[in-house]
Amino acid sequence: MLPSSFEYHRPTTIDEALELLASLGDNGKVLAGGQSLIPMMKLRFAAPAHLVDINRIGGLDSIEEVGDELHIGALVRHKQLARSELITSKYPMIAAAAPQIADPLVRNLGTIGGSLTHCDPSGDLGAVMLAANARVALKSKDGEREVPVTEFLADTFQSSIEPNELLTEVRITSPTGAYGGTYLKLERKVGDYATVAVAARLGMANGSIGVAGIGLTSVGLTNIKATAAEEALVGQAPSQELFAEAGRLAAAAASPVSDVRGTDAYKRHMVEVYVRRGLTRSAELAGVA
Amino acid sequence: MEVTITVNGTAHTLDLEPRQLLVHVIREQLRLTGTHIGCDSTSCGACTVLYDGTPVKSCTLFGVQADGVEITTVEGLLTAAGLDPMQAAFKEHHGLQCGYCTPGMMLVGKALIEENTSPSDDEVRTAISGNICRCTGYMNIVTAIQAAAAATTDAPANA
Numbered sequence: 001m002l003p004s005s006f007e008y009h010r011p012t013t014i015d016e017a018l019e020l021l022a023s024l025g026d027n028g029k030v031l032a033g034g035q036s037l038i039p040m041m042k043l044r045f046a047a048p049a050h051l052v053d054i055n056r057i058g059g060l061d062s063i064e065e066v067g068d069e070l071h072i073g074a075l076v077r078h079k080q081l082a083r084s085e086l087i088t089s090k091y092p093m094i095a096a097a098a099p100q101i102a103d104p105l106v107r108n109l110g111t112i113g114g115s116l117t118h119c120d121p122s123g124d125l126g127a128v129m130l131a132a133n134a135r136v137a138l139k140s141k142d143g144e145r146e147v148p149v150t151e152f153l154a155d156t157f158q159s160s161i162e163p164n165e166l167l168t169e170v171r172i173t174s175p176t177g178a179y180g181g182t183y184l185k186l187e188r189k190v191g192d193y194a195t196v197a198v199a200a201r202l203g204m205a206n207g208s209i210g211v212a213g214i215g216l217t218s219v220g221l222t223n224i225k226a227t228a229a230e231e232a233l234v235g236q237a238p239s240q241e242l243f244a245e246a247g248r249l250a251a252a253a254a255s256p257v258s259d260v261r262g263t264d265a266y267k268r269h270m271v272e273v274y275v276r277r278g279l280t281r282s283a284e285l286a287g288v289a
Numbered sequence: 290m291e292v293t294i295t296v297n298g299t300a301h302t303l304d305l306e307p308r309q310l311l312v313h314v315i316r317e318q319l320r321l322t323g324t325h326i327g328c329d330s331t332s333c334g335a336c337t338v339l340y341d342g343t344p345v346k347s348c349t350l351f352g353v354q355a356d357g358v359e360i361t362t363v364e365g366l367l368t369a370a371g372l373d374p375m376q377a378a379f380k381e382h383h384g385l386q387c388g389y390c391t392p393g394m395m396l397v398g399k400a401l402i403e404e405n406t407s408p409s410d411d412e413v414r415t416a417i418s419g420n421i422c423r424c425t426g427y428m429n430i431v432t433a434i435q436a437a438a439a440a441t442t443d444a445p446a447n448a
Binding site: 001002003007031035038039102104108109190191 | 308331343
């Protein structure tokens with residue numbers, strides 16, 4: 001399968017990329033890992049007239065803590081995320097998700113910035129970043145704005161990025177105190193989209209739950225942040241009853257559809273089960289189970 | 290667009306249309322047909338090549354992206370001294386039947402044993418989980434990759 005013809009641009013600096021994106025407007029599209037965009041182009045679901053390949057831009061692939069935040073560069077590959085010592089030692093929810101994305105060959109190229117901007121409701125990192133209350137940095141010639149992922153993941157395959165903007169970084173507030181998190185994914189086989197997946201995390205404060213995050217994959221038109229379930233957890237002491245209640249609230253927030261991977265009722269039930277299990281695992285990691 | 294891609298140690302300067310996929314460049318322009326096209330949709334791994342040493346699906350990259358990159362295809366495994374230990378192990382342990390997935394499996398195996406000289410069953414199975422084989426049931430592929438790892442470790446003089 002061949003994509004439609006396009007013009008190829010390969011900037012080597014962010015400024016050069018922003019200049020190109022500004023001049024190309026709606027005709028330009030950023031190429032990062034290409035593991036979703038190129039298949040979309042081959043199927044002619046996407047046919048950008050110009051591709052701006054950002055893979056040769058230096059400095060977009062770092063994972064570092066800056067002050068009380070974790071900054072993940074847009075070009076960080078899933079493999080790099082899965083192997084980062086900082087991530088595996090301190091960010092268990094991301095560490096659990098990264099090695100479950102797609103398959104190893106796709107993880108060698110696929111990037112965090114590309115994955116989020118693609119806005120696939122089956123995307124794993126969307127759910128993780130919703131649960132993490134992440135922000136994305138969007139740069140343009142006019143400056144930079146920081147957008148919460150809740151706003152960024154606007155609709156199915158539709159982020160709130162403007163044509164002249166480049167996603168440069170994902171930012172997360174670093175956890176403090178006792179905390180834990182995980183990502184549970186039900187898939188038929190490696191590389192298939194999730195039937196259902198759940199990102200969950202808990203942070204403790206003075207013996208009760210101080211922060212909670214729950215994100216859902218493949219059960220709606222976008223990744224879903226289970227806000228009611230999160231709110232029900234905060235301020236409470238961790239318990240199985242509480243986690244079961246959060247599971248019920250998250251399942252109510254899901255709107256799955258029946259397909260070859262399962263019925264809507266089955267998927268909704270699995271959200272409930274995985275939220276309960278994910279929170280139990282998070283509490284174990286936080287040392288409060 | 291003019292690009293220079295090094296394939297199996299030989300630099301090729303090519304004039305490519307940007308929409309040409311790397312797999313098409315390798316097969317149709319360079320006539321290296323050991324790299325297969327299976328699903329053509331990023332699912333099967335038959336088109337796996339090493340991209341600066343990292344296994345990737347060449348159906349999901351544009352040829353122009355490989356400008357300045359070193360590509361290894363299955364043809365690059367063969368040396369003047371004969372079969373690569375990975376090829377010898379696939380032959381010895383019957384790690385193939387129809388052979389369609391074999392180039393991808395061997396290249397993923399090469400990349401794996403490069404960084405893990407003694408991979409466990411699980412580690413091999415994870416490494417090849419992006420490559421589909423419809424014949425073997427994977428048992429002999431796992432055995433072959435582990436045997437190649439052992440052969441490579443035991444005979445460093447070959448390196």
